Amino acid sequence: MKNKNIKFFIIIKEKSERIKNKNFVLLNKLPLFKHLLYELKNEDVFVDTDSNRIIKECLNDKKLSKVHSYIREKKFVNLENSKSYNKSPVLLMIYNFLNKFCNDEDIIVCSH
Numbered sequence: 001m002k003n004k005n006i007k008f009f010i011i012i013k014e015k016s017e018r019i020k021n022k023n024f025v026l027l028n029k030l031p032l033f034k035h036l037l038y039e040l041k042n043e044d045v046f047v048d049t050d051s052n053r054i055i056k057e058c059l060n061d062k063k064l065s066k067v068h069s070y071i072r073e074k075k076f077v078n079l080e081n082s083k084s085y086n087k088s089p090v091l092l093m094i095y096n097f098l099n100k101f102c103n104d105e106d107i108i109v110c111s112h
Contacts, residue, residue, distance in 0.1 A: 006107045007044045009097050010036065011090065014051035023054070031057070036111065037064055046101055048072050048093055068101070
């Protein structure tokens, strides 16, 4: 039996819809988005984001060395912004993550 890897998949947007700059609001001197990432800092974490700022902060923060942040594919950003597409592209983004970064043995945890 192969070892099973646990991978965490997290979606973080630059611009929140209901609360302005939600992910960058400071709580105890730490941006909101980092609170979850710090909790998972020893895990295999994948962050799908439309934010270059989040990617830079993940790359420059030594506590987040196990975090794999990557820029959201343009087609998903376009779907999010489309007035004619009235669904969330989240399931497509999860499918994309599974195809790119996972194998059949992995255990996936999604936090959204």
